[in-house]
Amino acid sequence: MLLWSYFSVVLTDPGTVPPNWRPSIDEERGEVDPLNASDFSGLPANPSNERIRYCRKCNQLKPPRCHHCSVCGRCVLKMDHHCVWVVNCVGALNYKYFLLFLFYTFLETSLVTLSLLPHFIAFFSDGEIPGTPGTLATTFLAFVLNLAFALSVLGFLIMHISLVSANTTTIEAYEKKTTPKWRYDLGRRKNFEQVFGADKRYWFIPAYSEEDLRRMPALQGLEYPSKPDLDSQEF
Known part of the structure; x- marks a missing residue:
């Protein structure tokens, strides 16, 4: 599962x-980066839609929650961050796989740490420890490194779980520090389903059911349900 999630x-x-993507009226409402009417004459003329999001590097409109990645040189749907460990951006279509990769990495390193724990404890016992000095040193270092790596991955995993519970990304959490309420926060369960899908059988594997892909637009990265009373919130 670890390798499956990683790849x-x-x-x-x-x-x-998508090429020539254009937002619907609802998607335009409350976004940032105002444009002059001459910039996009093809957009619907509606006084209630004065603000839309536009990437001046890609020269194209940006869907909600989309950000430009300077490393990839393109806009990424619901971008969370660019991860050097996976040599890829983490966005709408692979965020679940990234979280599962963290989860299974933590499990693997924890199991290795637990298996080495008796040998680590033996270092501090009064009895004779079998093995060469090189083997003992390797075992000691392996335990310390696995423990440190497991704890660091756990901290990273907890951070991302908190982001999922609020239906936000790393970039959004940084940019909306002063925002009292978040328009995409639908409650913890629905927020979780926006990333992992509603079918529980697929929660722990890097895949989605066809039913979830068909009926949940958020999994495609272009449309996201939001609170009706916060639809006009700017972000």
């Missing part, structure tokens, strides 16, 4: 803005 996040495109 899924590495090989899966995080989400690319």
Whole structure:
């Protein structure tokens, strides 16, 4: 499962803005980066939609929650961050796979740490320890490194679980520090389903059911349900 999750996040495109994408009226409402009417004469003329999001590097409109990655040189749907460990951006289409990769990495390193724990404890006992000095040193270092790595991955995993519970990303959490309420926060269960899907059988594997892909637009990265009373919130 660890390798499956890893290769899924590495090989899966995080989400690319479709060519000539245009927002619907609802998607335009409350976004940032105001444009002059002359910039996009093809957009619907509606006084209630004065603000839309536009990437001046890609020269194209940006869907909600989309950000430009300076490393990839393109806009990524619901971009969370660019991860050097997977040599890929983490976005709408591979965020679940990234979280599962963290989860199974933590499990693997924890199991290795637990298996080495008796040998580590033996270092501090009064009895004779079997093995050469080189073997003992290797075992000691392996335990310390695995423990440190497991704890660091656990901290990273907890951080991302908190982001999922609020239906936000690393970039959004940084940019909305002063925002009292978040328009995409639908409650913890629905927020979780926006990333992992509603089918529980697929929660722990890097895949989605066809039913979830068909009926949950958020999994495609272009449309996201939001609170009706916060639809006009700017971000």
